[in-house]
Amino acid sequence: MKADVKTLEAKKAGSIDLDDAVFGADVRSDIMHRVVTWQLEKRRGTARATRERSDVARTGAKFGRQKGGGRARHGDRKAPIFVGGGKAHGARRRDFDPKLPKKIRALGLKSALSAKQKSGQLIILETLETEAKTKALKAQLTGLGVTSALVIDGADVNENFVRAAKNIPLVDVLPSAGANVYDILRRDTLVVTKAGIEALEARLK
DSSP states (O other): OEEEEEOTTSOEEEEEEOOHHHHSSOOOHHHHHHHHHHHHHHHOOOBOOOOOGGGOOOOOSOOSOSSSSSSOOOOOTTSTTSTTOOOTTOOOOBOOOOOOOHHHHHHHHHHHHHHHHHTTOEEEESOOOOOSOHHHHHHHHHHTTOSSEEEEOSSSOOHHHHHHHTTSTTEEEEOGGGOOHHHHHTSSEEEEEHHHHHHHHHHHO
């Protein structure tokens, strides 16, 4: 399919052929949900387990007389009732490392890209060449009708653009290798450069 290419000044700079397999795929909300759930769960760190009686290194020797001491007949310092003893009914270790097949992840990314294309929320730019001025970039994005966006460049992102966009809220910048379903869906508009389009199509073919 054909799509218009614009400059940062919102002027038309030609057109580009988009791969239907990447930007014209069926929008599978169920697959995108699976991928986003996998991404968010993958972020979580390991939940550490508490040390129970078997994990604590303390003496197991009886520390008082069996009778006549006036105290209970304890025989293990690892018991939960003592300071330094093991935890009773402690938390178990939980490791959040879910698995998701590569084909499902690729299908989710194709669905997210296609959803932006079909809803008219995809903007393709010639390049991200700009001066490192936040005010100037904000005016350019306003001219493009962008308030909340994920900007994807090629393998390397323009440094001036990154510096200028750093202080603009709701604007994220990623290289093509970092494109993912969660970041695409959490912003209203997807802005991709021509280099980014080529890299995404090469990655998903």
